[in-house]
Amino acid sequence: MLLAALVVLAIAIDQTRREGSFRVDDAYITFSFSKNLGTGHGPVFSHGLRVEGYSNFLWMVLVAPHYVFTTSDPYLYARCLSFTCVALTLVAVYRLTRRAGSAVAAFAAVLLLACCSDLFRAAASGLETAAYAAAIIVGWSVYLAEPSDRRRWSLLAFVPAALMRIDGFVPMLIVFGVEVLSALSERRFSLLRLAR
Numbered sequence: 035m036l037l038a039a040l041v042v043l044a045i046a047i048d049q050t051r052r053e054g055s056f057r058v059d060d061a062y063i064t065f066s067f068s069k070n071l072g073t074g075h076g077p078v079f080s081h082g083l084r085v086e087g088y089s090n091f092l093w094m095v096l097v098a099p100h101y102v103f104t105t106s107d108p109y110l111y112a113r114c115l116s117f118t119c120v121a122l123t124l125v126a127v128y129r130l131t132r133r134a135g136s137a138v139a140a141f142a143a144v145l146l147l148a149c150c151s152d153l154f155r156a157a158a159s160g161l162e163t164a165a166y167a168a169a170i171i172v173g174w175s176v177y178l179a180e181p182s183d184r185r186r187w188s189l190l191a192f193v194p195a196a197l198m199r200i201d202g203f204v205p206m207l208i209v210f211g212v213e214v215l216s217a218l219s220e221r222r223f224s225l226l227r228l229a230r
Contacts, residue, residue: 038141042124042148049154050117057109061160065108067094072101092169092197093162109160116157119168124148126171130178162198169195170205177209182216189213 063079067088071077077094079087088094100111124144131140147153156163169192176191192206 068097072098
């Protein structure tokens with residue numbers, strides 16, 4: 035397992051090195067909102083402008099603490115958050131795959147994901163994409179780990195995804211749809227049980 039983790043780490047370091055300081059100008063739009071939030075002006079693009087035009091609320095909130103301590107470029111801070119989310123995604127993918135298969139299959143899934151240059155480019159960009167991926171995979175991990183006869187908190191695991199991006203409610207709707215279909219397939223359907 036240690037050798038497998040080292041191989042994945044080596045691939046991740048190589049992927050990060052290849053991306054360099056890849057930046058996307060859209061990230062700086064979020065950084066502007068985060069700066070105003072972090073400096074006490076609220077989630078607005080600029081002073082005096084009372085229009086909330088962000089589409090990634092949770093990411094804006096996660097980047098805002100950078101501005102509590104400094105007004106420097108938050109790019110490195112956002113990248114650290116993003117690469118932490120990539121690590122979380124890799125761990126969650128391993129755990130999900132391991133639940134259904136062998137350790138070799140789980141390692142293969144993580145290795146395949148570590149070879150995805152788009153994931154590392156997204157993490158390097160300063161955008162919320164890697165955090166969104168982590169939120170979705172952790173949501174599924176919680177949902178599938180919870181016993182099917184007692185699903186109480188699993189839907190809440192998708193709240194970070196719903197707050198991360200404007201389309202983040204879709205995974206939550208998919209899980210809700212699966213639960214509705216599952217409830218309808220039972221012989222004794224109960225709307226109260228489904229609501230619980």
